[in-house]
Amino acid sequence: MKDILPEEANLYRRIKEKLRNRFELWGYKEVIPSTIEFSDVLSIGVGSKLVDNMFKFQDLDGKIIALRAEATIPTARILTSELALTPKPIRVYYMVNVFRRVIDRPGKFREFWQAGVELIGRRDPEADAEVLTLLTEALNSLGLTDFRIDVSHAAILKEVVNELNLNSQEKEDLFAIAGYKDYSRFESFLENKGCPLKLASTLKKLFRCFKISDLKDVLEEAENYQTIKEAIVNLLKINEAAENLGVKELFFDFALTKEIEYYSGVIFEASLPTLGFSVAGGGRYDELLKKFGEDLPATGFAIDVTECFKAVKNQLLSNNDDGKIVILEASSLKLSGEFASKLRKNGVATILEPIKPIEQTKRMAESYKADSIVKLSDDHALVINVKTGEEKKLSIDEALKFILEERI
DSSP states (O other): OOOOOHHHHHHHHHHHHHHHHHHHHTTTTEEOSSSSSEHHHHHHTOHHHHHHHHHEEEEEOOEEEESSSSSHHHHHHHHTTTTTTOOSSSSEEEEEEEEEEOOTTTOOSSSEEEEEEEEESSOOOHHHHHHHHHHHHHHHHHOOOOOEEEEEEHHHHHHHHHHHTTHHHHHHHHHHHHHHTTTHHHHHHHHHHOOOOOHHHHHHHHHHBBBGGGGGGGGGTTTTOOHOOOOOOOOHHHHHHHEEEEEEEEOTTTTOOOOEEEEEOOOHHHHHEETTEEEEEEEEOTTTGGGTOOOOOOEEEEEEEEHHHHHHHHHHHOOOOOEEEEEEEEEEHHHHHHHHHHHHTTTEEEEOOOOOOOHHHHHHHHTOOSSSEEEESSSSSEEEETTTTEEEOOOOOHHHHHHHHHHO
């Protein structure tokens, strides 16, 4: 858990505003799911690993409740209950904090912010391309340009699990080997499990694909495995649609797996290779809403706002576009109140203080990152530029005009 102090809170607000603006430009409407749900609801379809890492409590009635560990499940509940009668497709977004134990990520907080979108009611590749394009635009809006998006399909590794009849431990081993991109161990694993030669050949070629366009070369090889072939065709269609929407390049990562189990189609992850961590992820989850009583296809993503904050903090600090701040001191509260009201009506943040020694006021101004100090008397104003130290003695009306026009 982490307290967020004023300077960081301001940066978080700016990040959220940029994301909110981008989501709404695509027609998505905000929902705010509840922070606490019954544990069995939050556990639907997410997999045992995430369930084990939830923060759970017992309420006064003896029921087990939990803090949300991700936002798609509580959003899905909203979509299938309160918004069940809304015409489809539905486009919603959320911006919430989530809570989970994090064991394998040193420095990762157990409370962090997520911003995401869900597109409900469309099964076509163009819908997946839409959320991928929106993800690209959202990250760009934060000033992130060096990210890459890796894409895969949940059905591919699930088909391997089914074909080789793997138990839960063997499935975990396969996903771990794939995740480490260890080709030699991957070969050995397939051989040890008696993988048919044709399937092994297809999987090895997939393992070596790095761009979505490379998948065309595997189609013929996958002819005997309909599920894998359909997954490849689906990814190629999504890639084509994303290109038409302006996405420059998507990468294929056979080893991409998601710890959340409800994904059923395309899955993707945005990462910053230079910093070595993921900032967003998502995919298609057509089977999830059935568990809430509505058979609806869905796709979406979640951005880790906390990780994005780490990546763009210095950039935001150096490009501070906040409005100006004035420290206002006066002998009369009525006088300062009237002057401050006029400044605030024109968008200038104004802090009222009793008159004090100038050095003390300057220290305060630096703490608030104020642009100017104004000391009012009955017939004039002393305006001090905090950065340069320049002073101007003006009439009260001249001082007001000077601050509004010059915005020192």
